[in-house]
Amino acid sequence: MAARLPFAERLSYGFGDLGTSLAYNMASGFLLYYYTDVVRLPAAAVGTVFLVARLLDAIIDILVGIAVDRTHSRWGRTRPWFLITALPYAVVTVLVFSxxxxxSQGAQLVFAFVTFKALGLLMSSQAIPYTALMPMMTNDRHERLKLGGMRSVGTSVSVVLGTAxxxxxxxLFGGGDLRHGFQAVAALFAVVGLTATAALFHFCRERFEDHASPRFAILPAVRQMLGNRAWLVCFGFCLTYFIRFGLMMSATTYFAIEVLGRPWMISVMLPAVSGMLLLSSFVAPPILARTGLRAGSTAVLAVAAALFGLLPLAENNTALFLALYFLACLATSITITAAFTMIAETVDHHEAQFGVRREGLLSAGVSLSTKVGMAVGTAGFAWLLGAVDYTPGANSETAREAIRWAYYGSAVVLLTLQTVIVLAWPTLRRPAPVPAAA
Structure with missing residues (x-):
C-alpha cells in the first residue's frame, strides 16, 4: 500500500492548475468576445486564428512531451519546466489581451495570432509536465483519485476567476474602458498563476520514474502510444469533452444575451461550470472508486446528455432552466476527475504493455486533445457567427436560432459520443513501478 501524500503536496498539486489553466480559461471564455466586440476583428478571421494556432500544437505538444521524457536534472524531469516557463507565461498572458x-486590421490579426500561439506554446510547456507529474508522485489509484479531486478544486477556482x-x-479596473479593463485583469491573473506555479515547483515531488534510456527513437515511441488502447480512449474522451467545453465557453456570452435575453446569466452560467467542479471534486472520488472509471463515466454522461436535451423546454422558466443546467454541469464535472485519473492510468498500462512509461509523451498526446478540442469548439462557433452575419447589438432571428441550437445540439451530440468512447476503456494491467533513488 503506497504511503499517503502530505496534504500540502496534494494542495499544491491541485492548485497548480491555476498556473496552467487560469489564463487559458480567461481566454476561452472571453478572448473571442474581446477580439470581436472590443478590438472589432471579423469573427470568421478570428476563428481561423484559433484553429490554425491550435493545429500547430500537434507538433509542438509531441516535441514538448519527448523533451520532458528526456529531461534529467536535480529537480527531476517535470519540475524544471515549471521553473523555466512560469514568468514568460505570465508576460504573454498580458500580451494576449493587449x-x-x-x-491596421491585418496587423492586429497577426498580433493576435502570434500572441495566442505563444500562449499555447507556453501552456504546453507547463501543462504537459504538470499532467506527467501525477503518475510520478504515486502509483496508488486511491491517492491518484484524491489528486484528481484536488486538481478539480484547482480547476474550479481557475474557472471561477477566469469566467465569473x-x-x-x-x-472595476477599466472604468468603462474595456481594453484597459481586460489588460488589467490579465495582469492580475498572470500574477496569481505565477504564484501557483511557484508553489507547485516547491512542494511536489517525483517518487517513481521511467528507468528506460532517455534516448529513444521518436516514431516507434509514437507508434507504441497509438497502440495503447487506454491512451486512445483517454485521447478521444478528452477531445470530445473539450470540443463541447470550448464551444460552450465561447458561446455562453452570446447565448445569454441573444437567445435568453438575460445578460446577467453570463455571470451565473459560466461560474456554474466551476462551482460544480468544486462540488464534484468531493463526490467524484468515492463514486468512481465504487463504480470504476468506465461505468461511472458512462452513467453521468448519459444523465448530462438527457438534461441538456431538456433545457430548451425550460427557457421561459429561469429557475427550472438553471436547476437543469447546474445538474448537467455537475454530471459532466465528475468526468473531469475521471479524466485526470485516466491519464495517469494510461502510463501504467503503457508500462505493462511496452516496458516503458513515457509519461511526457503520453501526457503530450492528451494535452493535444484538449487544445485541439478547444480550438475546434471555439473556431466552429466563431465560423457560425460569421456565417449568420453576427453583428454586435443588431442580430436577426436567424442568427439567434443558430446560436440557440448550436448551444443545445452540440452538447447532446458530443456527450453521447463521449459516452460511446468511454465504453471502450480497457481492463488495465498494473506493473509494480520501482521507486526512484532517494
Missing amino acids: VPAGW ATMPLVG
Whole structure:
C-alpha cells in the first residue's frame, strides 16, 4: 500500500492548475468576445486564428512531451519546466489581451495570432509536465483519485476567476474602458498563476520514474502510444469533452444575451461550470472508486446528455432552466476527475504493455486533445457567427436560432459520443513501478 501524500503536496498539486489553466480559461471564455466586440476583428478571421494556432500544437505538444521524457536534472524531469516557463507565461498572458488599438486590421490579426500561439506554446510547456507529474508522485489509484479531486478544486477556482470574476473585474479596473479593463485583469491573473506555479515547483515531488534510456527513437515511441488502447480512449474522451467545453465557453456570452435575453446569466452560467467542479471534486472520488472509471463515466454522461436535451423546454422558466443546467454541469464535472485519473492510468498500462512509461509523451498526446478540442469548439462557433452575419447589438432571428441550437445540439451530440468512447476503456494491467533513488 503506497504511503499517503502530505496534504500540502496534494494542495499544491491541485492548485497548480491555476498556473496552467487560469489564463487559458480567461481566454476561452472571453478572448473571442474581446477580439470581436472590443478590438472589432471579423469573427470568421478570428476563428481561423484559433484553429490554425491550435493545429500547430500537434507538433509542438509531441516535441514538448519527448523533451520532458528526456529531461534529467536535480529537480527531476517535470519540475524544471515549471521553473523555466512560469514568468514568460505570465508576460504573454498580458500580451494576449493587449492588441494595439492604432494598428491596421491585418496587423492586429497577426498580433493576435502570434500572441495566442505563444500562449499555447507556453501552456504546453507547463501543462504537459504538470499532467506527467501525477503518475510520478504515486502509483496508488486511491491517492491518484484524491489528486484528481484536488486538481478539480484547482480547476474550479481557475474557472471561477477566469469566467465569473472576469467581467466584474474588467468593469472595476477599466472604468468603462474595456481594453484597459481586460489588460488589467490579465495582469492580475498572470500574477496569481505565477504564484501557483511557484508553489507547485516547491512542494511536489517525483517518487517513481521511467528507468528506460532517455534516448529513444521518436516514431516507434509514437507508434507504441497509438497502440495503447487506454491512451486512445483517454485521447478521444478528452477531445470530445473539450470540443463541447470550448464551444460552450465561447458561446455562453452570446447565448445569454441573444437567445435568453438575460445578460446577467453570463455571470451565473459560466461560474456554474466551476462551482460544480468544486462540488464534484468531493463526490467524484468515492463514486468512481465504487463504480470504476468506465461505468461511472458512462452513467453521468448519459444523465448530462438527457438534461441538456431538456433545457430548451425550460427557457421561459429561469429557475427550472438553471436547476437543469447546474445538474448537467455537475454530471459532466465528475468526468473531469475521471479524466485526470485516466491519464495517469494510461502510463501504467503503457508500462505493462511496452516496458516503458513515457509519461511526457503520453501526457503530450492528451494535452493535444484538449487544445485541439478547444480550438475546434471555439473556431466552429466563431465560423457560425460569421456565417449568420453576427453583428454586435443588431442580430436577426436567424442568427439567434443558430446560436440557440448550436448551444443545445452540440452538447447532446458530443456527450453521447463521449459516452460511446468511454465504453471502450480497457481492463488495465498494473506493473509494480520501482521507486526512484532517494
